[in-house]
Amino acid sequence: MPQPTPARPPRPTQPAPFLAVTADTLVAADFRPRTRRRPPGPYRRLLATPGARAFTIGNLIARLPMGMFSVSAVVMIAGTRGSYALAGAVTATGLAATALVAPWTARLVDRYGQARVAVPATLFAALGSVALLLCVRYGAPAWTLFAAYAATATTPNTGGMARARWAHLLKGDADALHTANSFEQATDELCFMLGPVLAAFLCTALFPEAGTLVGVVLLVTGMLLFAARRSTEPPARPRPTAKAPLRAPGIPPLLVVCLAMGGVFGAMEVVTIAFADAQGHRAAAGVVLALQAAGSCAAGLLYGAIKPAGPAEHRLPWCVAAMTALLTLPLLAASLSGSLPLLALTLLVGGMATAPTMVTTMTLVQHRTPEGRLNEGMTLAVTGLLGGIACGSAAGGWTVEHVSPTAAYGVPVTAAALALLLALLPTRRSL
Numbered sequence: 001m002p003q004p005t006p007a008r009p010p011r012p013t014q015p016a017p018f019l020a021v022t023a024d025t026l027v028a029a030d031f032r033p034r035t036r037r038r039p040p041g042p043y044r045r046l047l048a049t050p051g052a053r054a055f056t057i058g059n060l061i062a063r064l065p066m067g068m069f070s071v072s073a074v075v076m077i078a079g080t081r082g083s084y085a086l087a088g089a090v091t092a093t094g095l096a097a098t099a100l101v102a103p104w105t106a107r108l109v110d111r112y113g114q115a116r117v118a119v120p121a122t123l124f125a126a127l128g129s130v131a132l133l134l135c136v137r138y139g140a141p142a143w144t145l146f147a148a149y150a151a152t153a154t155t156p157n158t159g160g161m162a163r164a165r166w167a168h169l170l171k172g173d174a175d176a177l178h179t180a181n182s183f184e185q186a187t188d189e190l191c192f193m194l195g196p197v198l199a200a201f202l203c204t205a206l207f208p209e210a211g212t213l214v215g216v217v218l219l220v221t222g223m224l225l226f227a228a229r230r231s232t233e234p235p236a237r238p239r240p241t242a243k244a245p246l247r248a249p250g251i252p253p254l255l256v257v258c259l260a261m262g263g264v265f266g267a268m269e270v271v272t273i274a275f276a277d278a279q280g281h282r283a284a285a286g287v288v289l290a291l292q293a294a295g296s297c298a299a300g301l302l303y304g305a306i307k308p309a310g311p312a313e314h315r316l317p318w319c320v321a322a323m324t325a326l327l328t329l330p331l332l333a334a335s336l337s338g339s340l341p342l343l344a345l346t347l348l349v350g351g352m353a354t355a356p357t358m359v360t361t362m363t364l365v366q367h368r369t370p371e372g373r374l375n376e377g378m379t380l381a382v383t384g385l386l387g388g389i390a391c392g393s394a395a396g397g398w399t400v401e402h403v404s405p406t407a408a409y410g411v412p413v414t415a416a417a418l419a420l421l422l423a424l425l426p427t428r429r430s431l
Contacts, residue, residue: 066192094150098195115233124153136344189293253422261320264327267395269389299355335409365381
């Protein structure tokens with residue numbers, strides 16, 4: 001006996017396109033669902049790398065105090081001792097000590113691993129920061145401030161260690177590495193955007209030593225979280241066969257450029273704090289400095305989302321030239337108007353060339369550093385920046401004290417012009 005064929009379930013029907021005619025116009029509307037998804041952006045793809053988000057969070061916490069310590073020290077010392085020259089000299093001494101010690105710390109990191117070296121080095125640096133705030137708090141002699149701040153020189157290069165992890169995870173993918181370098185530079189700028197604001201707020205709203213104290217807690221906590229993520233850590237090389245980065249072709253000219261660029265950052269920080277203080281708004285100095293970092297952060301994220309044309313050697317002089325031109329805006333604003341809001345606006349615009357310049361510089365450092373010594377190579381670049389920051393901080397403090405805060409804005413412009421001149425020399429010699 002024939003069985004009835006079971007009825008097939010009705011197929012889900014797709015809505016047909018809607019057509020209508022109005023007067024002399026044909027209207028068409030397609031209500032069918034779209035199944036094609038937008039491909040993820042470069043930063044989503046970057047952070048989808050296994051283990052990337054975990055080490056990035058710890059590194060961000062550890063890096064935030066980098067934007068707090070120097071501002072906290074300047075506000076703390078100048079507020080209690082009444083001298084910007086002393087504050088600038090103390091911070092310059094600490095940065096100079098870091099410039100000498102940091103490459104040795106980075107060499108140990110390359111040889112024995114990030115976790116084994118970075119954690120004890122961080123704890124020792126934290127003790128130096130605590131000693132500094134105790135010396136300021138209890139009125140110790142001025143020489144103790146120099147000694148205590150110099151003890152913070154063992155602070156590891158947290159940004160360099162993060163970039164080394166990206167280079168290890170993204171080996172062979174130049175576009176992804178460019179995005180990673182831009183992301184890390186934007187992270188640097190984010191820390192220097194939030195750090196000064198947080199430091200200035202803590203030092204003025206609570207007590208002068210609060211910024212340094214909170215910075216120590218964040219540094220130690222973040223470093224412990226970062227070091228715990230061992231799966232993304234680059235392998236240690238106890239016996240590296242490559243020559244030292246300082247002797248690698250093309251590295252010394254880059255370090256000299258970094259030295260001059262550091263002068264821009266060091267002078268700008270001290271001069272802006274003094275200018276805001278002269279206007280009667282010392283607490284607003286952190287916000288003003290944060291706007292400069294905000295402009296750089298936005299430019300860094302945009303720079304990482306695009307693929308720049310041409311080799312990094314050719315892009316660097318153009319980036320430094322743009323930075324030099326934009327840094328004349330704060331000088332003009334301070335000289336012609338003396339308005340703090342206008343100065344803040346010009347710093348926002350002036351900061352937009354910083355991140356592309358630093359991304360290009362770090363890309364060149366990675367290209368020219370021998371294999372297995374990347375932490376050391378990038379720390380040498382940071383050492384050059386720190387040496388320049390020390391010189392710029394001291395020069396800016398001296399100019400503020402002996403001339404005026406307005407005239408002191410000529411110091412970062414001069415340093416940027418020197419960096420441009422030096423950036424052109426390697427291009428001509430093809431180093």
